[in-house]
Amino acid sequence: MKSTVYDCIIVGGGAAGLYCAAQLAKTAFYSGKKILIIEGGSRVGNKLALTGSGRCNLTNTEIDLAKYNTDDSTRLASCFNRYGEPDTSYFYENVLGVVLEKKGSLVYPATYKSSTVVDALRFYLADNFVETVLKERVEAIKKIDNIFELKSDSDKTYITKNLVIATGGITYPSTGSTGDVLKLVEGLTDKTCFVPFRPALTSLTATMPGIKGMAGIKCRGDVKIIGGDGNIKARSEGEILFTKEGGISGICVMDVSDAVVRLFEEGDEDIKAVLNLTGKTGGEILQMIYIRRQMYPHRNCADALSGMLLRNVTDFVMKKMGLKADKMTLRDLDDSKLVELTNLLCAFPVPITGYGGEDKAQVSSGGFKLSKLDDSMQVKYCSGLYIIGEAVNVNGICGGYNLQWAWTSAALAAEGISQNV
């Protein structure tokens, strides 16, 4: 039997793969063209459904290069100039029919349900006759003349003129993303095109007395990562969450985790996270403590500070000073102790012993180098082969930056492909 020759096959039905197919489908030029998505999982958009704690923070109105890590910032800037947040928001609202809502610069579907986004993409693809094959993983790719031949794990062969690799990174492997880009395109390119994948946007682990007792506690503040050389390597502010494993997480911790992973890889064994657990300056905190010392002379420290600090935080910090918050009043602390307490509340040092692996990280850093792709995400020296989304060496901090990269790279590839057939 003669095999169908597709105009474009997209390997991976995640955010990038679905969006690329949708962009291809909308191009009038493509009427009558055959597009196929091959997805290893039993449904498309598995990871997309988990995003934003199930609410899908799908983009950010303040896309800023400083929020991304890549091997080619110049090209990344040009990608966002050509297809950015306004284009994505327009496409979602006016083509996919998803009403969007902003929380500051963060953009969500107005339903605050990621399933709305997955469904909008699914329905649009079905409306436009894009074929989807589920539960089949592509295992090998060959290029013969100008045609790509794909072999799947069920021994099926697929043939296409244009091929898009949208297989994601290595995180949350249960969603199907297991870093396949390397294995799939290595034979068509070479190893110098890859930066090894590693977890980014992940939690940090620490072994220090009392930290497990803080499990579940959230503080608004900031975190600085200090390397063994004593220099600040990264900083971020926002919510810090103490984890049940005895470590820290939360958006601002995840945003600095990339720097920690790098330090560990460089062999640094003396990494500290310095936490401001109050979101205030030392001067402000000291003044608040002085006022409470006068107002509540008879109360124990935990009770006297309860209006400004969670009890667990007071206990935890005073334990570090060798004191018991429920056994003494603020009057029992002399001025130097009050300053020490203030300093700890605003710069609490946590020795970092590790980080959450692939199953905990929200994105991967690494992947196919952006500098080895052209403006359409086409692999230089391998015409017809495109790589998009997290499979490319571009990763951002929390806040819709990673999905915006998925949409941008997908749309640019679709534009390039429509000029190619």
Ligand SMILES: Cc1cc2nc3c(=O)[nH]c(=O)nc-3n(C[C@H](O)[C@H](O)[C@H](O)COP(=O)(O)OP(=O)(O)OC[C@H]3O[C@@H](n4cnc5c(N)ncnc54)[C@H](O)[C@@H]3O)c2cc1C
């Ligand atoms: C818990 C969580 C929350 C997140 N929240 C946000 C957020 O709110 N905002 C944000 O911007 N980003 C968020 N992210 C990151 C975002 O989800 C990713 O950046 C994005 O999904 C990457 O899209 P992708 O299409 O490149 O890869 P993926 O979504 O990982 O999709 C890749 C797809 O390819 C398939 N596949 C892999 N290999 C093969 C193969 N060999 N054959 C066939 N199919 C294959 C996989 O099954 C998978 O479906 C979050 C991530 C996680 C884990």
